[in-house]
Amino acid sequence: MTNNVTELTPADYPLSINRPELLTTPTGKSLDDLTMAAVVAGEITSEDLRISPDTLALQGQLAAAAGRRQLADNFTRASEMTAIPDAEVLAMYNSLRPNASSAAQLEDLASRLESTYSATTCAALVREAAQVYADRNLLAEED
Amino acid sequence: MTAAVDSVRTLTLREIGPAERGTRAEEVVIALSPAFGDPFTKTIVDVPHAEVIRQLLAGIEERGGVARVIKVYKTADLAAIAHFGAKLSGSGIAVGVLSRGTTVLHQRDLARLSNLELFPQAPLLDAEVFRMIGANAAQYAQGQSPRPVPTRNDQMARPRWQAKAALLHLKEFDCIDHSRAAVDVEPVIGWAEPS
Amino acid sequence: MTAVAPQPTGSSIRTSKRTEILEARPVNLDGFVEEWPEKGLVAMESDYDPQPSVRVEDGRIVELDGRTRDRFDFMDTFIADHAIDVETCEEAMAVPSVEIARMIVDPRTSRADVVAVGRGLTPAKILDVVKLMNVVEIMMGIQKTRSRRTPANQAHSTSAKDNPIQVAADAAEGAVRGFAELETTLGVVRYAPLVAIGLQVGGQVGRGGTLTQCALEEATELDLGMRGITAYAETISIYGTESVFVDGDVTPWSKAFLASAYASRGIKMRFTSGTGSEVQMGNAEGRSMLYLEIRCILMARGAGVQGLQNGSISCIGVPGAMPGGIRAVAAENLVASWMDLECASGNDQSFSHSPMRRTSRLLPQMLPGTDFVCSGYSAVPNKDNMFAGSNLETDDYDDWNVIQRDMQVDGGLRHVREDVILQVRNKAARAMQALFVELDLPPITDEEVEAATYANSSDDYPDRDVLADLEGARSVMERGITGLDLVRFLERAGFGDVAENYLKVLRQRVSGDLLQTAAVLTADFVPLAAINDANDYAGPGTGYRLTGERWDELKKLRHVTSAENPEEEVV
Numbered sequence: 001m002t003n004n005v006t007e008l009t010p011a012d013y014p015l016s017i018n019r020p021e022l023l024t025t026p027t028g029k030s031l032d033d034l035t036m037a038a039v040v041a042g043e044i045t046s047e048d049l050r051i052s053p054d055t056l057a058l059q060g061q062l063a064a065a066a067g068r069r070q071l072a073d074n075f076t077r078a079s080e081m082t083a084i085p086d087a088e089v090l091a092m093y094n095s096l097r098p099n100a101s102s103a104a105q106l107e108d109l110a111s112r113l114e115s116t117y118s119a120t121t122c123a124a125l126v127r128e129a130a131q132v133y134a135d136r137n138l139l140a141e142e143d
Numbered sequence: 144m145t146a147a148v149d150s151v152r153t154l155t156l157r158e159i160g161p162a163e164r165g166t167r168a169e170e171v172v173i174a175l176s177p178a179f180g181d182p183f184t185k186t187i188v189d190v191p192h193a194e195v196i197r198q199l200l201a202g203i204e205e206r207g208g209v210a211r212v213i214k215v216y217k218t219a220d221l222a223a224i225a226h227f228g229a230k231l232s233g234s235g236i237a238v239g240v241l242s243r244g245t246t247v248l249h250q251r252d253l254a255r256l257s258n259l260e261l262f263p264q265a266p267l268l269d270a271e272v273f274r275m276i277g278a279n280a281a282q283y284a285q286g287q288s289p290r291p292v293p294t295r296n297d298q299m300a301r302p303r304w305q306a307k308a309a310l311l312h313l314k315e316f317d318c319i320d321h322s323r324a325a326v327d328v329e330p331v332i333g334w335a336e337p338s
Numbered sequence: 339m340t341a342v343a344p345q346p347t348g349s350s351i352r353t354s355k356r357t358e359i360l361e362a363r364p365v366n367l368d369g370f371v372e373e374w375p376e377k378g379l380v381a382m383e384s385d386y387d388p389q390p391s392v393r394v395e396d397g398r399i400v401e402l403d404g405r406t407r408d409r410f411d412f413m414d415t416f417i418a419d420h421a422i423d424v425e426t427c428e429e430a431m432a433v434p435s436v437e438i439a440r441m442i443v444d445p446r447t448s449r450a451d452v453v454a455v456g457r458g459l460t461p462a463k464i465l466d467v468v469k470l471m472n473v474v475e476i477m478m479g480i481q482k483t484r485s486r487r488t489p490a491n492q493a494h495s496t497s498a499k500d501n502p503i504q505v506a507a508d509a510a511e512g513a514v515r516g517f518a519e520l521e522t523t524l525g526v527v528r529y530a531p532l533v534a535i536g537l538q539v540g541g542q543v544g545r546g547g548t549l550t551q552c553a554l555e556e557a558t559e560l561d562l563g564m565r566g567i568t569a570y571a572e573t574i575s576i577y578g579t580e581s582v583f584v585d586g587d588v589t590p591w592s593k594a595f596l597a598s599a600y601a602s603r604g605i606k607m608r609f610t611s612g613t614g615s616e617v618q619m620g621n622a623e624g625r626s627m628l629y630l631e632i633r634c635i636l637m638a639r640g641a642g643v644q645g646l647q648n649g650s651i652s653c654i655g656v657p658g659a660m661p662g663g664i665r666a667v668a669a670e671n672l673v674a675s676w677m678d679l680e681c682a683s684g685n686d687q688s689f690s691h692s693p694m695r696r697t698s699r700l701l702p703q704m705l706p707g708t709d710f711v712c713s714g715y716s717a718v719p720n721k722d723n724m725f726a727g728s729n730l731e732t733d734d735y736d737d738w739n740v741i742q743r744d745m746q747v748d749g750g751l752r753h754v755r756e757d758v759i760l761q762v763r764n765k766a767a768r769a770m771q772a773l774f775v776e777l778d779l780p781p782i783t784d785e786e787v788e789a790a791t792y793a794n795s796s797d798d799y800p801d802r803d804v805l806a807d808l809e810g811a812r813s814v815m816e817r818g819i820t821g822l823d824l825v826r827f828l829e830r831a832g833f834g835d836v837a838e839n840y841l842k843v844l845r846q847r848v849s850g851d852l853l854q855t856a857a858v859l860t861a862d863f864v865p866l867a868a869i870n871d872a873n874d875y876a877g878p879g880t881g882y883r884l885t886g887e888r889w890d891e892l893k894k895l896r897h898v899t900s901a902e903n904p905e906e907e908v909v
Contacts, residue, residue, distance in 0.1 A: 010872075014865040016849035023849050034845050036838055039826055046820050049566060051604035051850050059850040066869050067453070068678065068855065070420065074594075074642025075853070078601030086564050089599045090557055096592035098584045122598070128419075129591035136412050138584065298688045298720060298727030299367070305655025306371040306379075309618045313377045316620050 008061045015058060026052045026082065053079035073121070080119035096129055098138040105140070106130035152193035153335045156180045156328040162213040163327075165233035171203050171280045172237040173212045174228025175328075176219050177318035179242045186244030187265045187304055187311060190273075196330045198270045199238060202277020208284050209233075210277075212330050216323035219315040222256055225249035227325065234284035238276060243311040244268045248280055259283060260291050266304045267295040365692035371659040378622025378630070381613070381657050381666035383469060387629045390463035392431045394424055403462040411580040413633050416590035420640030423457040430458025439470040442479040442676065445877025449482055453678050461632040464676075468628070468669045473702060476668045481706035482875045483675040485868035486856035487882050489707030491750030492682060493517040493717035495537055496724035499796045500529035502807075503767050503782055504722070506540035507790040508732075510766035511759050512717035513544025515735065516751045518858040519682075521572065521714055523553040523724050530554055531814040532779070532807060534567050535824060539773060540766040542839035547859030549606065549843070549852070553725075556596070563605045566821025566844050570606035570852070572647050572682065572713070576637055577611065578630025581621040594641035604847030606857060608645035608680060609638045613663075613670055614656030627657055631670045639677050644855045646674045647713045649684020649703070652726070658689060658699070668702035675708070680856035680868070686714030688727030696729055697741075704741070704749050707882060709856045711749050719795045732794070742892050748884045753894045755909070764791040765836075772831035773824065779810040 012019050020031045025048045038044050060075035095101045110126040113119040133139045185191045203210045215224045225239025225247045235251035244265035247258045275292040282289040375384040393401035399418035400407045441447040493512040497504040509520050522537045534552040541548035553573040562568045577583045600607035611634035613627035638646045650657050650667050657663030674681040683703040690696050703711050716728035739753045767790035771782040789799045821844050828837035842863050846852050857867035875881030898908040
């Protein structure tokens with residue numbers, strides 16, 4: 001994550017107006033690059049309209065500074081998830097449904113989050129779910 | 144409903160014996176919920192249960208079907224009641240009915256939470272609709288594809304009926320008897336002076 | 339059931355003429371039911387709710403509201419581990435409930451202090467606090483704890499025929515009247531892409547920066563969001579008991595994961611819950627409706643979602659039929675606000691046959707102001723409302739504007755001159771017409787554009803070729819059309835200002851500014867959230883006050899006699 005910037009305070013919000021220089025797309029473009037001319041010229045793709053993990057970390061700083069610990073935690077998980085393709089995010093969500101996954105399947109999911117996407121806080125959430133599902137009899141039968 | 148009713152039809156469900164798998168190919172099972180007929184006697188909008196049964200039977204009969212009525216005690220979940228009935232039905236077709244009137248047409252081979260036709264808004268189901276449901280059930284049982292019964296919608300049903308529906312749902316759940324197997328019943332329709 | 343059976347209609351017993359009149363009043367078409375607390379059919383005061391308690395060992399909550407950790411269901415576990423601040427909870431729980439209730443009402447106690455103590459409270463303690471408050475005190479609490487300083491409003495724009503041109507025109511009118519958010523849903527789900535496009539385009543015609551969403555099953559809703567066809571999501575349901583959660587095929591952990599998934603795409607999202615849903619599904623586990631809703635609110639905070647749509651929502655007929663039910667609905671909005679969440683506060687479902695009762699149900703949200711007073715004011719006639727009707731609809735626009743002016747209260751709307759409304763409706767329809775050409779979709783005729791300009795309901799439009807539209811909708815999804823494509827097409831078709839507005843909404847994803855609590859966009863594309871527009875209410879003379887230009891705007895109505903020339907009306 002980006003930690004080489006000054007700690008943000010609530011006065012920096014909204015970043016799109018007060019700190020645009022801190023914002024880049026996952027493709028390395030700035031907000032100013034996202035113009036209608038560039039859109040018409042076909043220079044902008046959907047990838048250019050996504051949020052970057054660094055930006056989510058900045059918004060997390062703002063949320064924490066406003067006293068919203070859980071919202072900041074959500075942004076941490078979200079910043080990890082930016083790397084995961086859309087379809088896989090949905091598949092992961094479905095596997096967290098009750099009685100949808102066995103203990104081993106949830107552990108595989110947690111490992112994949114860690115090893116493939118360095119998504120350690122997401123992995124921790126999945127492992128916590130696995131423990132609770134085991135206690136509440138909400139795991140799928142092992143194959 | 145403004146006209147005075149001088150007398151009302153009453154329903155007695157006379158128990159015949161355990162409900163088992165039927166053999167008649169055109170058979171439609173009418174599967175009733177735990178509180179249907181006893182202790183409840185009418186739907187959420189006061190359609191007498193006797194009338195519900197009478198219309199369903201008439202609808203089935205006029206389309207050449209054969210009906211069998213069963214009472215389910217172990218669940219008050221409409222999908223489960225109807226799917227259970229469908230599995231016992233000679234044709235694989237069943238009509239599931241809750242005490243408050245909510246009705247579903249089900250088929251043996253469908254997933255439990257699926258259905259042929261669902262009538263979720265009990266307050267909009269009157270005698271005419273129950274007759275059409277019976278008629279469609281008989282046609283499905285004979286392998287036909289009838290036009291679905293037209294659905295009705297009333298956005299003001301919520302303020303009027305939602306809480307009563309919840310109450311009736313809770314009462315129906317209180318009538319569940321996990322130890323009591325489903326039985327075949329003979330519906331006996333009589334007349335009574337209003338009290 | 340009840341001891342006395344209701345009198346059958348048509349009975350020969352003689353009644354008074356007054357009774358006949360009263361019997362015929364619309365309010366007697368509403369349903370009212372006696373309480374049954376053992377089963378949870380009770381609004382907020384039940385002997386069967388647990389007593390507040392908390393115990394912490396080794397930095398972990400091991401007892402919550404009388405249950406020890408070995409007896410926790412998964413709601414208890416999630417709330418104990420994610421929602422409540424372990425460091426402060428024992429201290430906060432030691433404060434007498436009456437003290438906390440007074441802190442909420444007392445203007446000298448700051449919002450920050452009230453929120454801070456709330457972070458350490460269990461569901462039963464929160465219930466214990468709000469049970470002490472009457473409805474006026476609850477409104478005082480909402481006024482202070484609402485997260486955003488400036489109130490706003492949200493509209494439903496739907497069509498009984500799923501007509502995308504109607505949705506676009508009504509979205510444009512809704513936006514120009516002031517709604518900050520627009521929501522749609524479908525009769526025929528396959529129409530979704532075209533209707534969602536209509537909503538988005540219409541919204542950007544009416545004014546820049548309205549945010550749109552399309553309520554669908556989760557996967558499709560997320561897909562439309564990821565493509566940039568919608569801007570936010572709301573219909574992510576949560577529940578107050580473990581059994582109802584499992585029946586809904588979700589858990590607090592799966593929902594927390596989904597919340598992060600939306601944020602990871604820069605998309606604003608809130609959860610939805612409300613009193614009555616659990617008892618409606620027969621699984622209230624003997625708890626009052628409000629107790630269970632407080633569990634939902636804490637679950638939402640624990641998941642780190644920025645906001646919650648609550649206020650009974652689609653189950654409003656259940657608390658609405660109970661004694662004190664509408665007080666409980668106001669209390670759930672208070673708790674969501676107090677727990678520092680954006681609150682989109684209901685008033686969004688057909689509630690009563692009685693106009694008087696519809697208004698009284700509205701006031702606890704409208705008078706103090708909430709983040710969204712209605713989480714769905716029907717910006718179409720209720721018969722076109724595919725959410726099954728709302729408490730407010732298009733026919734009520736002028737009444738709403740008059741109430742704002744009477745009370746000097748900002749409910750987020752304004753009176754707009756007819757020529758302006760006709761202009762934006764026409765432009766939205768023309769933009770759709772051009773866009774459909776660009777997208778190679780079934781054409782929109784000039785006759786349809788004309789109809790959209792002057793229409794009230796879906797009856798006023800020529801019928802579309804539904805099968806051809808559905809084929810077009812399928813192809814929009816298959817071709818992978820995105821919001822960016824729509825911007826490009828709108829620009830090419832000569833609707834440059836609409837395209838520019840749309841692009842600016844999409845650009846917001848890159849900054850993530852709309853992910854912060856209670857964020858909306860002003861017409862100038864300034865994000866307004868509970869950070870830069872934090873509610874600073876601290877008693878009379880503070881907080882949001884309806885003054886200046888905005889007050890002048892709300893003084894305008896359809897008919898106001900001019901003081902200068904009493905023979906004319908103010909334009």
